[in-house]
Amino acid sequence: MNIIEPTLLLDKVKCRNNIRSMVKKATGAGISFRPHFKTHNCREIGKWFRDEGVDKVTVSSVKMAAYFADDGWEDITIAIVFNILETGKVNEILKSGTNINLIVDSPETLSVLKKELKYQVSIFIKIDTGYNRTGILSDEIEKIEVVVKAINDAGMRFAGFLTHSGHSYKATSTNEILDIYNDTLRKMGSLKQRFRNEYPDIVISVGDTPTISITPDLRGVDEIRPGNFVFYDLMQLSLGSCTSDDIAVVLAAPVISRNTLRKEVVVHGGAVHISKEFISDPSGRSTYGQPVILKADGWEKLSGDSYVSSVSQEHSIIKADDEFFDSVSTGDVIGIVPVHSCLAANLMGSYLTLDGERIMRDRS
């Protein structure tokens, strides 16, 4: 590959393996798989899911729903508490016959939907299982009942309960992640139990790549919506969600400067390429990415302790061990495993596969 500027490399084999593994895990548990497409946001990669039999997806904005609906996806959950200003855009998508699931956490939204939506949608109630971002706590039954009533009053279909246990990203061990999954399952299961007599078709839908990757047996939920697993990244590796061999994207970045005194390697490739996301280890060290050696057929982990110690707009600084430092010259292109592949892929806008194919994300 003739790479001369920061470029997001995609290992298609690893990516398709990640997709296949997750399909298998869902199938094995007899549950529904509705992958979150915000990580890749790319129709071409969407096709790789279709190839494995996936026929329903999750997105994080109405705009993303329109992008995938235009590509023929007919069953889409917009997994962000619905922004009532976007009913017009949702009507546009519904017009073509696409099934849309919206999520709500307050009854007020339903009165707007009743007034402004021209077609029926299904509604999930967002449950807060401990992440404390949006949603109703699972024990706030009265609030939930008010929303269920509002769904009925609006003439919409009550689809069930949906949560994103994003607090799994703050866990410090895989046991803690399993605890979060089990706690989520208990809370969501009890809600289903409570409402299933009246609404026998309701489902419970859970997301987040860490709990879904780490929990061996997913029976008990109806639907999973992980997204990041399609690429994984350094954060997932540090959480125990994947091995380093599962990570399917790295930023190819040209070396522009070396500092012999500080044993630092500086590359072109920074916050506008991989974002400023970092992970901190117990010693207080912050890591913004992991250098790897690029090979013709992919990339190879370094044996030593080199890491990206800081990023600015266009630069990353790598604290290098002696072996890595001595092996690298200006003009070399190395790889940086991103801490958060969702943000890196969003910033980069396209992927270059190892066989040289350029794949575009939605750039509208």
Place this chain on the structure above:
Amino acid sequence: MNIIEPTLLLDKVKCRNNIRSMVKKATGAGISFRPHFKTHNCREIGKWFRDEGVDKVTVSSVKMAAYFADDGWEDITIAIVFNILETGKVNEILKSGTNINLIVDSPETLSVLKKELKYQVSIFIKIDTGYNRTGILSDEIEKIEVVVKAINDAGMRFAGFLTHSGHSYKATSTNEILDIYNDTLRKMGSLKQRFRNEYPDIVISVGDTPTISITPDLRGVDEIRPGNFVFYDLMQLSLGSCTSDDIAVVLAAPVISRNTLRKEVVVHGGAVHISKEFISDPSGRSTYGQPVILKADGWEKLSGDSYVSSVSQEHSIIKADDEFFDSVSTGDVIGIVPVHSCLAANLMGSYLTLDGERIMRDRS
């Protein structure tokens, strides 16, 4: 304005005032003004600089140089240590007669330029005045002499010394920022002194918005290259570089959820809109943005203590004081002053002026 989704608002009056003020400051000191265009990366905003008589610019990548050269900018400094893999792209720009200044911090780069560049360029030596990212320390005279010799051997023009005192962003007081400026001036001045007999035309060029905004008298340098001042942001405000009235961009973000127990307001608008940049105050509180009230003619600061306490991919959570919390409903659109406008503007890709004009950044 009929805003329904995350949108970057630009107050053109404030922005043009920021440009005019900086032009005046440079003119008053009798020095050259070569603004960094990476912050706005937009030809339309470039025109506002032209209107004030600016005729030379700074960019942070060869790609950005090509974008502005195509728009008629004829004197461009590419202020990132030159990536030797991009000589072909530089030749393309030089072909049209544009003057290009490259920056280097090692002699090896020059032998590549000698071999591969088809036209002459001017070369700045990158000096590290304390930021410790790239560049040669100002007292490493032997190293500097080796690079000067390499510039001559390559048949290129030695333009002078260039630095970016980015450690000003870590300062905790304006006095510390003034100290950094004075230290920078002393180091750069002594280099000029040392080499001016042999190279009477060399200049010293300094960057970074904090030192340039805060230092009252810029005499002593030859050229300034600030960039962020065109918009300013919350980080600059916290450093003392600007007042809140100078900040020219905010993210308009729809309110999607409110939590009465935690007094939190959640908006659609997160890491893919304003980045994950944050500032920490001495108490350890991290702020990812500042909510403001949107008005027909701009935005208005809140009186209380509300702030963005966390961001995820599409969401920001605002810890709201009682007054702000009670004043906001789902479906309202509020403003978020970004911590780092360079990153927010890069993520958003376009600006909406207060009179409703959509202005595009380079989206290639």
